[in-house]
Amino acid sequence: MTSLTHEPERSARPAMLNRLDSPLTYQILTFALFAIGWQIYGTFFGGLLVPTFTETVAALVPTLVSAEFWEAFVVSNQALVLGFAAAVAIGVPTGIVLGRFRTLERLSNVYLNILLVTPMAAIIPLLVMSVGFGLLSRVILVTLFAVVMIIVNVRAGIRQVDPSLIQMARTFGAGEAQIWREILLPGALPSIMTGIRLGLGRAVTGMVIVELLMVSLALGGLILEYRGSFNGPALYAVIVAIIAEALVLISAAQWLERRIAPWAPSAGKARS
Amino acid sequence: MIEINQLTKTFTSQDGTPVHALGGVDLTVNDNEFLTLLGPSGCGKTTMLKMIAGLQGWDGGTITIDGKAVTGPGPDRSMVFQNFALLPWATVMDNVCFGLRLRGTERRAREERAQELIEMVGLSGFESKRPGELSGGMQQRVGIARALAVDPQILLMDEPFGAVDEQTRRLLQEELLSIWERNRLTVVFVTHSMEEAVLLGDRVVLMSARPGQISEIVEVPLARPRSSDVGGLERSREYTEITAHLWDQLRSMHSEHRAVEAVR
Ligand SMILES: Nc1ncnc2c1ncn2[C@@H]1O[C@H](COP(=O)(O)OP(=O)(O)OP(=O)(O)O)[C@@H](O)[C@H]1O
Numbered sequence: 001m002t003s004l005t006h007e008p009e010r011s012a013r014p015a016m017l018n019r020l021d022s023p024l025t026y027q028i029l030t031f032a033l034f035a036i037g038w039q040i041y042g043t044f045f046g047g048l049l050v051p052t053f054t055e056t057v058a059a060l061v062p063t064l065v066s067a068e069f070w071e072a073f074v075v076s077n078q079a080l081v082l083g084f085a086a087a088v089a090i091g092v093p094t095g096i097v098l099g100r101f102r103t104l105e106r107l108s109n110v111y112l113n114i115l116l117v118t119p120m121a122a123i124i125p126l127l128v129m130s131v132g133f134g135l136l137s138r139v140i141l142v143t144l145f146a147v148v149m150i151i152v153n154v155r156a157g158i159r160q161v162d163p164s165l166i167q168m169a170r171t172f173g174a175g176e177a178q179i180w181r182e183i184l185l186p187g188a189l190p191s192i193m194t195g196i197r198l199g200l201g202r203a204v205t206g207m208v209i210v211e212l213l214m215v216s217l218a219l220g221g222l223i224l225e226y227r228g229s230f231n232g233p234a235l236y237a238v239i240v241a242i243i244a245e246a247l248v249l250i251s252a253a254q255w256l257e258r259r260i261a262p263w264a265p266s267a268g269k270a271r272s
Numbered sequence: 273m274i275e276i277n278q279l280t281k282t283f284t285s286q287d288g289t290p291v292h293a294l295g296g297v298d299l300t301v302n303d304n305e306f307l308t309l310l311g312p313s314g315c316g317k318t319t320m321l322k323m324i325a326g327l328q329g330w331d332g333g334t335i336t337i338d339g340k341a342v343t344g345p346g347p348d349r350s351m352v353f354q355n356f357a358l359l360p361w362a363t364v365m366d367n368v369c370f371g372l373r374l375r376g377t378e379r380r381a382r383e384e385r386a387q388e389l390i391e392m393v394g395l396s397g398f399e400s401k402r403p404g405e406l407s408g409g410m411q412q413r414v415g416i417a418r419a420l421a422v423d424p425q426i427l428l429m430d431e432p433f434g435a436v437d438e439q440t441r442r443l444l445q446e447e448l449l450s451i452w453e454r455n456r457l458t459v460v461f462v463t464h465s466m467e468e469a470v471l472l473g474d475r476v477v478l479m480s481a482r483p484g485q486i487s488e489i490v491e492v493p494l495a496r497p498r499s500s501d502v503g504g505l506e507r508s509r510e511y512t513e514i515t516a517h518l519w520d521q522l523r524s525m526h527s528e529h530r531a532v533e534a535v536r
């Protein structure tokens with residue numbers, strides 16, 4: 001018996017390493033190609049606004065130690081944190097309710113679709129007119145960007161819970177509250193985590209767009225400023241920093257997803 | 273004793289046409305009987321089983337268990353599902369404990385009981401695995417252990433071995449027989465397989481479709497206990513004759529059905 005239970009683990013190990021290894025190798029390889037391509041393009045056709053890869057890396061260092069960058073970073077992330085938290089707080093319960101109650105879902109579908117297809121940038125003037133240029137309107141925009149992703153994924157998660165699990169619980173005398181606690185919520189957890197991860201990506205987009213288009217402030221403001229002063233390397237460095245932040249956040253969410261819902265076969269892989 | 277009287281049920285399908293799932297079914301299941309339900313797809317086997325389980329309402333007729341009308345699920349009945357219906361996030365132990373936990377059994381007592389059943393179905397050593405790490409046959413063992421953990425008088429099984437491979441299915445059949453022989457338990461077992469129906473059942477209830485009705489009840493005179501000599505039984509004359517008879521009946525149902533479809 002013991003040898004039976006241990007054997008798969010031993011043979012699974014190298015297989016797992018293989019799986020981890022190959023994407024990483026490809027990632028490094030493609031990144032190297034990308035960097036070389038960038039370097040060549042920047043050297044021969046770059047001109048004033050397209051720095052080379054090495055120039056960007058060189059600019060990244062002073063940018064990352066400058067007070068100006070970190071002040072902008074903090075201001076930007078205020079909107080991100082507040083807006084994303086609000087999106088999760090609104091999106092998860094909304095998605096759950098919509099997933100379970102068909103009538104509500106039919107009533108709300110139009111609005112969700114509007115939120116999904118409207119280019120969010122288009123409602124920025126509206127926001128500015130009604131809420132002003134302050135932190136609040138930035139937070140609202142980040143929320144709007146992220147909340148749809150969360151709602152749609154959570155709703156799908158609740159809906160795809162196997163109905164026979166609910167029947168199974170009923171045969172043991174489960175009431176509605178127990179079905180929620182024991183079946184629906186744990187069953188939807190992987191999708192809830194996926195929704196949160198995808199919502200996070202949208203929230204970062206929202207954060208940058210609002211600063212570029214609405215109030216030239218913080219990181220978005222830096223981008224505009226460096227563009228205005230033709231400081232290519234610094235401009236690219238800021239963008240790289242934003243991308244890096246987004247990647248770190250998404251990886252953290254992915255890690256969390258795998259930790260919280262390890263039974264989901266596709267945790268962190270699907271729909272990304 | 274389960275007594276079913278003039279049970280009828282009509283569903284409305286998506287396009288609004290009525291589907292006569294059950295058209296007046298009368299059936300009595302005796303205590304400690306192993307009853308198998310056999311019939312073509314769509315004849316209402318699952319529907320009837322769910323009604324006995326208290327999961328599904330009906331239009332006309334009555335179902336009583338020991339004289340009491342069925343109005344919902346109850347602690348006297350457990351169900352085993354074709355697709356296992358295991359919680360993918362829970363370990364084998366937690367899955368087997370699930371029914372006891374919902375019923376408020378205290379942790380130590382339920383884990384002790386679950387451990388007994390895990391051993392009974394031969395899954396010792398797998399207590400902390402999740403369903404995704406088990407084969408189909410092992411998953412259904414968990415489903416059976418979970419259903420038995422709450423000590424039901426009636427076990428309702430809806431094609432429990434329909435989703436496992438032939439060899440595993442034969443092993444599970446033998447094990448189910450031996451579990452049933454050692455426990456006082458009424459079993460209602462739905463299957464598509466004539467061989468399975470005859471091998472397991474005291475009686476085989478043959479159903480026909482549109483509307484779902486009982487067309488014949490066949491007594492299986494094979495000696496008990498059967499778990500010790502399944503191979504011998506399968507070569508016996510009675511076994512061969514009954515399965516052949518059931519197939520004749522089913523085949524004529526299928527060709528009738530084809531004729532009906534052709535007329536439409
Ligand atoms: N919820 C429902 N809504 C509409 N029709 C239904 C519903 N449940 C069952 N039916 C119909 O009732 C009939 C009997 O279904 P049931 O699932 O009981 O058949 P079955 O004998 O279990 O078939 P199978 O062997 O394929 O499992 C079928 O025609 C089916 O389409």
Ligand SMILES: [Mg+2]
Pocket residue numbers: 317318319430
């Ligand atoms: Mg069925």
